[in-house]
Amino acid sequence: MTGHGDYPSREFGRRKEPHRVIIARGDNVRSFTISPWLAxxxxxxxxxxxxxxxxxxxxxxxxxxxxxxxAERQAEMQLSYEDRISSLRSRIDQLTSRRVLEKRSIDEQIEEVVARQRDLDQRQADVARLIARAARTGIRVATASPLPPAKPEIDAPQLAMDTSASDAPPAIGGTPEPIEISPVLSLRGTKSDYGPAAAAAAAQAAGHPARPLRDLGEDSASADATPARATAPTDQRTDLLEDMNATLARMDDETTMALDVIAVTAERDAKTITTAADTLGLKLAGTARGGLGGPFVPLGDVGFDKRLDRASSALERLETVKTAARGIPLAAPLSGAATSSGFGPRLDPFLGRMAMHTGLDFRGATGTTIKAPAPGKVVFAGRNGGYGKSVEIEHPSGVTTRFAHMSRVSVTKGETVDLGETIGYVGSTGRSTGPHLHYEVRINDRPMDPMPFIKAGRKLSPLLRN
Structure with missing residues (x-):
């Protein structure tokens, strides 16, 4: 127990003293009290x-x-942007350059099309003249037309013996000549009446009519106008150029084909005519050819000029051959008349023994018109022994034809006659058993069988018509 006067009061437990900071500097001492919160x-x-x-x-x-x-990121981004901008500028420059080149290319193509069309126009003019010339020769060009079927063989019933028209025996006559043994002669009554030469002539002189063709100028209107520089977009101009080029290419192909058709047809027709003439023993003017030969060189691309020259040369040769062939007596003097006696050995109607018949006897009533089988010059007109009233014509081919037993002669010596011109009329003058025409064909005054000439004329008539 403590007293209150001498000792301070104490709480239960230990009392905490506040923190004190003492600062001493020499004799001066200071102290500060720091509370816990402030600390x-x-x-x-x-x-x-x-x-x-x-x-x-x-x-x-x-x-x-x-x-x-x-900073580095910013620099990288800036470089990337600059590269992108540079790439875009380069792309723009390329597109601009390409646009300029395309425009220049289209202009150049237009110039090429214009020049090509001018050249094609000149070619068309050359081909048109050649086509007109071919048409005058009898060749019609139409590359788009199908080929005609083969021409049927021409029957010649009038060449056979015809006894149904009259009960009277056929009239015959003529001046007899000694029989010469020749391979071209054969007895009548068989299929070889006219001999191997006649059969060869009929087989080799076959010709076909020229193809009827359409004019190549039909398509020329599609490219007639010169293509102008279009103001349409590039794609449309490009399509237009493609169409123009396709049209010009088709026209060029048809022009080339026309030249080939003309050349091939003219060469074929000329060969047909010359073959027929060779079979008849004649050499046509302008058909002589020299020796041929040389190494084989494959045919390359043949240009337009060469095709044009070939077609022109073929037409010129065909015209020459046709002119010469028209001088051969290939027509029958009596159209549609039947024969009463053929060429070759026969029994003489007056003497009753074998003799040589130097021509063909055509049946015909008195006064029937006799026509010239080819153009020529009359070298005889009048009476000639057993021939009676007769006419003899010399043709440009060198062949001479003789017509006998006429009732009347309508031409005079020295007169020039044309194909189909009337030279006289059927009769029975001279050595004759009745009205008929005795017809002879002679080469160098040697009698030839007229039938191969007539058959060749039937084959060649479509070619010689123009």
């Missing part, structure tokens, strides 16, 4: 300042790296 606040503030200092120091240390990385 806590001071501590917290000190820690905050320390943390702020440490954070600021770290920021300053790392700040340069961050700024440098950001």
């Amino acid at each position: 806590g606040v001071g501590t917290v503030c000190g820690l905050a300042l320390a943390l702020g200092y440490v954070g600021a120091t770290a920021y300053l240390v790392l700040r340069d790296d961050i700024i440098q990385a950001s």
Whole structure:
């Protein structure tokens, strides 16, 4: 138990003394009392300042790296943008250059089409003249037309013996000549009445009519106008150029085909005519050819000029051959008349013994018109022994024809006659058993069988018509 006067009062437990800060400087001593709350606040503030200092120091240390990385990123982005812009500018330049080149290319193509059309116009003019010339020769050009079927063989019933028209025996006559043994002669009454030469003539002189063809000028209107520089877009101009080129190519192909058709047809027709003439033992003027030969060289691309020259040469040769062939007596002097006696050995109607019949006897009533089988000059007109009233014509081919037993002669010596012109009329003058025409064909005054000439004329008449 304690007293209240001498000792201070105490609470239960130990009492805490406040913190004191004592500052002594020489004889001066100062002391400060620090409460716990103030000490806590001071501590917290000190820690905050320390943390702020440490954070600021770290920021300053790392700040340069961050700024440098950001600058590098900005630089990379700028370079990327600059590269993209440069690429776009280059693309724009390319497109602009291509546009200019395309425009220039289209202009150049238009110029080429114009020049090509001018050349094609000249070609068309050359081909048109050649087609007109071919038409005058009897060749019609139509590359798009199908080939005609083979021409049927011409029957010649009038060449056979016809006894149904009259009960009277057929009239015959003529001057007999000695029989000469010749391979071209054979006895009548068989299929070889006219001998091997006649059969060869009929087989080799076959010709076909020229093809009827359409004019090539039908398509020329599609490219007649010169193509102008279009103001349409490039795609449309390109399509237009393609169409023009296709049209010009088709016209060029048809022009080339026309020349080939003309050349091939003219060469074929000329060969047909010359073959027939060769079979008859005649050489046509302008058909002589020299020796041929040389190494084989494959045919390359043949240009337009060569095709034009070939077609022109073929037409010229065909015209020459036709002119010469028209001088051969290929027509029958009596159209549609039957024969009463053929060429070759026969029983003489007056003497009753074998004799040589030097021509053909055509049945005909008195006064039937006799026509010239080819153009020529009359070298005899009048009476000639057993021939009676007769006419003899010399033709340009060198062949001579003789017509006998006429009732009347309508031409005079020295007169020029044309094909189909009337030279006289059927009769029974001279050595004759009745009205008929005795017809002879002679080469160098040697009698030839007229039948191969007539057969060849039937085959060649479509070719010689124009």
